[in-house]
Amino acid sequence: MGSPELNAAAAATSTEAPWMTEDLILFRDTVRRFVERELAPNESRWAEQGYIDREVWRRAGQIGLLCASIPEEFGGGGGNFAHEAVITQEMARGICTSLGNNVHSGIVAHYLLNYGTQAQKEKWLPLMASGEMVAAIAMSEPGAGSDLKSIRTRAVREKTENGDCYRINGAKTFITNGYHADLVCLVAKTDPEAGSRGVSLIMVETRDLPGFRRGRILEKIGQKGQDTAELFFDDVLVPCENLLGVQEGQGFYQLMQQLPQERMIIALGSVASMQRAIELTTEYVRERKVFGQPLLDLQNTRFTLAECKTNATIAATFVNDCMVRLMEGRLDVATAAMAKWWCTQRNCEIIDECLQLHGGYGYMLEYPIARMYANARVGKIYGGSNEIMKELVARTL
Template sequence: MEQPAQRAPWMDDELVAFRDAIRRFIDREFVPNEARWAEQGHIDREMWRKAGEIGLLCASIPEAYGGGGGNFAHEAVITLELADALVSGFGNGVHSGIVAHYLLRYGTEEQKQRWLPRMATGELVAAIAMSEPGAGSNLRGIRTRARRMGEHYVLDGAKTFITNGLLADLVFVVAKTDPDAGAKGISILVLETAQAEGFRRGRLLEKIGQKGQDTAELFFDEVRVPAENLLGGVAGQGMYQLMQQLPQERLIIALGAAASMARAVQLTVEYTQKRDVFGQPLWQMQNTRFKMAECATKATIARSFVDECMVLQLKGELSSEQAAMAKWWTTQANCEVIDECLQLHGGYGYMLEYPIARMYANARVSKIYGGSNEIMKEIVARGFD
């Protein structure tokens, strides 16, 4: 069942050339190391610098700040290529697709000049610390506090499930600067982790999937953060900043899910065409063909919708509701497609040496992070209020 190649409506010749260069780099540097990174629980620190050297980091940040001078389409290409190559350990979506854009959109000029060029080279690895042990999708429930004391904020609290947490040099910490002001009392402080007294990294978290992705706990005990590191220089803007940027984060997740679905279909068609059952290829059985037809249809619908969302995002017109739809539907469909594909692999599908087994484990969290799918449905429903 060979599907004809079709160029996305948001792609152009320059993006195709960029994609080909990124694909070569991923195949050369990431794919051979993915298994080893899964064993150690994080990618090698030096790989961030290598990625910076070839222009993979901060591809959509202006050249004036050391970035690649592209737009979100460049981030999308990178996301798609990583998903297609089954590379789950590289946290660039957070570093370049999310944190860099908080800084670009809301940072002061001094903050942008100070941090973005070093993020683009890989000198600095960035993380954003939102989730807490008692507050996941409910950001208003965070307990981390930042008290203003002279020219510093004093940061206390704990964060968990932080992507890039182990290696991060720069952590955007979501904290309450005015606990009595509700959503208007939340701010984002930029912590430079080197020699930050009172800052401690907890354990590297052991996960079901995405084992090569650096995910850690972070602790803040009377950590002094210069007031000039308050994102944008104005307290109380954190919730607004988060809400404005979350649609792009959710589209990144949807892009990965759509690519994962297509890859699962491809792998399973290839497997079933070679696997003999009762004297004939598994592919020749009607159930196999029907199941793969269903999976291919879901993958095609997902990619079509995500491409439509990409067009809107590039025009600055993607709504929160549309991003939420894309995030919840594609991640749900991805888990369903991979489950069907694993079933057709039989017992081999349960063995981690087969890519479909790793995809099964890697996909599950996508229905949780970036806002759980239940929260996504609530966002969609609010559009009718």
């Protein structure tokens, strides 16, 4: 039963986030059922093949998981960013990393919504919402990761018999959804001499596109079922009307405006992941016997989990505050960077502590904590490395 103080403390930490509503709680139930029935049972198979089954995208679209925060007029769910947050956290809770919905719905769809023309939004967003079209964003290159100003992919405007086009040459790597992507939000240089003012975003439809090819699916430490691939553009011609924005050179500004939301997605997933790790480990140490008593009865175990729970609660409180700010339009770049680096760092540390409490079994992939350990590490790298996040924060000093 435990003491009244312990019971009260447990109740105090189980309250809903301040941004949750009754509608979101119902939506969360729908997402959780989909995760438990459609995703979780297939994660190991997708990890072996290196990519998710294409049909899953269509099923996700049918129940409203794709583009949940996009207006209904464009085929979306008519929700807001809180709906994306619910999806992100439920997938993290279910240890399901194969469906790259965060990139598809939380990132690319919002680039289109915020910067696309009416024609672009009407053309692509409904297909993304239904799962007929899978989207990716192509930023990183073999020689340029966090430093986007150093990208070498070129998009040169020229006249062709089919009208004004961009001739694109370059290579991208570490592209989530790269294997399935039908639509790529490509970061390219339209004016190489202009520095950050020469970067533009161009939407590229990949189906039957001459000069476009996919490289290998990259073999990763974790998140093995998420199709991360190389993309190559060799004299690819794309209509100039596919430029995102009213003029060239706005890409860096667009990226900087949208990256805080991407970093919040990462922070939200990290919070759900650390909470799940603590939950799984608490269950394990209650059952595991050491020296004739449950592992949970040992003071070291209790203190370790107490520290993990404290850090997870601090992370959740901070991220919930950031969520409120984001939904009110008040989340600044530095605060989003703080949330991203701090939560991904704490997530890795907490999972490591939880794995240690599993002993040798924690090193076995049949145990969820081992998969979580491998999956979590990239959080400190993607969305801008944590070193870059600290630099963004330091600029405000």
